[in-house]
Amino acid sequence: MDLKSVLSLVEVENVEYVDFRIVDLLGRQHHVTIPAYAVDEDTFTNGVAFDGSSLIGYKGIEESDMVALPDPSSAFLDPFVEAKTLNIVCNIYNPDGTPYARDPRGIALKAEAYLEQLGIATSAYFGPESEFFLFDHVRYASGPTGSFFHIDSEEAYWNTGKEGKNLGYKVANKGGYFPVQPTDSQADIRNEMCSLLTQAGLKVERHHHEVATAGQGEINFRFDTLTRTADNLLLFKYIVRNVAAKHGKTATFMPKPIVGDNGSGMHVHQSLFQGDTPLFYEKGGYANLSEMALHYIGGILYHAPALIALTNPSTNSFKRLVPGYEAPVNLVFSKGNRSAAVRIPVAAVTPKASRIEFRTPDSTANPYLAFAAMLMAGLDGIKRKLDPRELGYGPLDKNIYDLSPAEKTDIKSAPGSLSEALTALENDSDFLLEGDVFIREVIDAWIERKRSEIQQVERTVNPKEYELYYDL
Template sequence: MGAQQVLETIKEKNVQFVDFRFTDLAGRSHHITLPADQVDEDTFVNGVAFDGSSIPGFRGIEESDMVMMPDPETSYIDPFTEHPTLIVTCNIYTPDGERYDRDPRSIAQKAEEYLKSTGIGTAAYFAPESEFFIFDDVRFTSGMNKSFYEVDSEEGFWNTGRTEEGGNLGFKVRVKGGYVPVQPVDSQQDIRSEMVRLMQEAGLKVERHHHEVATAGQGEINFRFDTLTKTADNLMKYKYIIHNTARQYGKVATFMPKPLFGDNGSGMHVHQSIFNGDTPLFYEKGAYANLSELALNYIGGILFHAPALIALTNPSTNSFKRLVPGYEAPVNLVFSKGNRSAAIRIPVAAVTPKGCRIEFRTPDSTANPYLAFAAMLLAGLDGIKRKIDPRALGYGPLDKNIYELSDEEKREIRSVPGSLDEALNALEADHEFLTAGGVFTEGFIENYIAFKRAEAKDVAIRTHPHEYSLYFDC
């Protein structure tokens, strides 16, 4: 869709406003809305000005003028506004017409351009499985003299004895007992179906939805794979629709990796593959899991660079509340076919040559998808260029339940960093693979590390409620 088609859509759909959006460093959307009669072909040529100094991690006040350049192919009708509104995703440029090196979407596009320049393939395909919770209530505060959080859900197993419901109807979801039960245990079938309906209207090709493992309203909706930047665009659309549909139902959705203690967290398993034209490059019939040597080298790159990569794929302090041994969130840097305890799983059920892919299970949805997908691709490409063999480096394949291995056996397996600070240290030491082809710049990486270190410090210096349980009587 070009600019002229967008303008025709505005007329045909009686659109009253056009919402121009971009994504910041942390992966959150921002927008400026123009009346539809103020949008013309020049808008798509000259862009929409905004103040970059007011966006965390972007620019200082002395160089704050920036430009959103609309991408007409991303347009869709907002399903939530009272007045008909068209949403258009934008890239960020400087006033002199240069792509802004801290714009996440531009980084994703440069990663795709770099793939083509290597001659390895023409397109990388991504498909994230982004899990979430839908709660009925959330309360939190962090102040000088108090700090707490509390979430509630009619599904929560802690509510089996609650009387405030006007007659407790039971059928709560047991801890770790929420994987694909039917109604009435799954109380959120209709809300997820409405999310799917709205996603389809907005152009997403949804494949399925279901309740996930945890109690208290954990769910998952899967949409079809696409190329790197388009998939990141789709994930931003996906999260927007989930957040706002939940709100329309009087509920609240969160993609936090670990909002509950003692039950499964929410991950973002990322399926990925490379094609050259119509030819899948990850498939080799009869090899281990039908994987080509190129695919194995791609796996080798991801596992080798994983400690640094995780600073971009799991970029929150809360990420490391999920990345603990014993849960489905894999902390073990090995690959295996059909094994959900490994960092990289190779799907083997009902897989065709074109469907042959790897699944990196460690990431979560606090990641900025443009940055995370670009970083994963660059790590994999580095593995291909350097012919990194994961088997030679002790990364598997390991076709065992890793959680049931002895302590001695586990000591032989590399693990993910134990905190955001550790991951940032790894990124500081290992990021040359990200700067290949100028995709990430040194300046971007330095700024990103400083931005995330500030977050980690904010958490580290605050008194934790559990410390009162441990130390108040000292």
């Protein structure tokens, strides 16, 4: 959709408000709403002013004036606001008209421009599988006199003995893949989410209940170019959360909200194209992959410890990244093997669908930064011809979790904590700086923020510590 189409839509649909959206360093969206009668071509040329000092990772109060410049191609009608509202994603600019170097969306756009500049491909396509939970109730608190969290779901296995009206049909621990109704109690809600996603312009491919109990679900939407997919992922989370709220439920994309059951990941499918020609396919190669694809994998796995600081950027991420829960902590690649960090899908794959799947990430990532970083790692692998076979990253076509300790000796592992991942990023970030895609200031700000989060978690007294140590 171009500018003229947007202004025409406002008129034809009798839009009352236009909602302009930006994203902070961590990946949370923010918005400012303007009456439609005050929005014209000048709004798209001059942008919307806002205070950058009030957003995480932006500017200090002494230089806080910033401009949100709307991207008309991102416009969609908001299905949740009573007054008809058009939502538009914006890029961030300085008052002098230059792009703001810390803008996450701007970084994603620079990564795509760098790809074309190298002449390796014209497009990078990304397709995330973002899992989530729908709970009926959530309470949490953290303070000097106590800390706790409590969640509940009508379909959770722990409610089999719940008093009052109880119809059974609970989802067993790790038993949620993928039963029919009435055990799957949320099919209608996911249908509604899919309908609204389609209305907003996303191409939904399928949805289903996921492995965990207590309302874990997954909705897959069609891949797109890097920045557009990041836009779509934020739109996806917006629609999932608001439909859940409409039904009296709450949605979370936390990687590990339940102890002892599967967590929520965000497997990211990736491929490169030259025009309409897929560059990752070569008939007869390993899993029908081209040498370029293998080098891309080499870059992903070589830089994985640093990447994980951006793709799994929460302390909670590392409660999911443990062996035994289909969490890919092993830095190897394999065809059709879900225990590997990089999986090569082989079922019903055409040349144009030839792709690699990085299974480690989760949805606490800022998608603009995470996708841009993955592309930069893959491009570094292509430029340096990093062969994952020579570097000891496989292929390993076995269930890695069933290997003996001796067989696992040479398998490299993902960092065991956010702190380890941040240290890896400190030591390996030059590949992100190529083409001025990322700047050192952004990486330093990210590391500083995340170390602050680690410190907050480590200094908070945990209820488990009372269980372990109170009577010693």
